[in-house]
Amino acid sequence: MTTTRPYSHIIERLRGVGLRPTRQRLALAKMLFEGSDRHVTAEILHGESCANGISVSLATVYNTLNQFTAAGLLREIVVDGDRSYFDTNTSDHHHFYHAQNRQLEDINGGDVVLQKIPPAPEGTAVSRIDVIVRLENIQ
Amino acid sequence: MTTTRPYSHIIERLRGVGLRPTRQRLALAKMLFEGSDRHVTAEILHGESCANGISVSLATVYNTLNQFTAAGLLREIVVDGDRSYFDTNTSDHHHFYHAQNRQLEDINGGDVVLQKIPPAPEGTAVSRIDVIVRLENIQ
DNA sequence: GTGATTGCAAATCTTTTGCACTAAA
């Protein structure tokens, strides 16, 4: 996978959210959405692009991840103040965070259930609930 | 509150976790632990110190917050990739995050109950579970 | 005294931005 073939369904998807299917957006979208769900950082995605011979600047990777997130194609997960993670799974779900290797993992659908959602304070509404189960390795 | 009186219970508390009760640690500890529970950023705590006429460098505030956290006196909360929050309430509890003003608020004890804790993956153990309920303002 | 702590400034790291250049429509 070293060339950039324009897959029509990805082009559609980008167009669908009002983003021009440029060479770099297509390349990034393919890496993100072609396989199974993933959790990436800008750094990781940029590294992959380079490895695949796709020339995209780190700034463009950041911009693209933010645009994809704003468009609802990705979801940003905050687990570590040091870096941002982006999740290709935008459905309602929660995460394990492996502190040891700084890796995110989806928690299976029904494995986290909130028995009770707290009432939102006056004048506010819940926009999203994140559950993060932090893990440590057993030696 | 412009002077730094050495309250013995705070001194004890610092000594208890192996930290020398220096002028700046005492001043910061007083601001943190004297009143009711709070959620602070380094920036905020430094601002308060200055306002109270206590000269502490921002670097020392960061170092102190990290030392307090490592010692179990504080708990770090990650809700926003841009800044770290420290919570003086180290007991098991969860948070509302007001996106609009970037403010954290504790959720009352029983208002979040996990019906089911997912099984930790092979070789790992749960070290902590964070539930963050993100709020937006109703216009 | 002596070793821990602090302050400052510089370094680091992640992320954003300004602007000239390039590409999509």
Next chain:
DNA sequence: TTTAGTGCAAAAGATTTGCAATCAC
């Protein structure tokens, strides 16, 4: 064409670090 998108380098923030000066014991 015309406007959106890109690359690069520089800027911006938050946080950490190195080291000489200072403080607690």
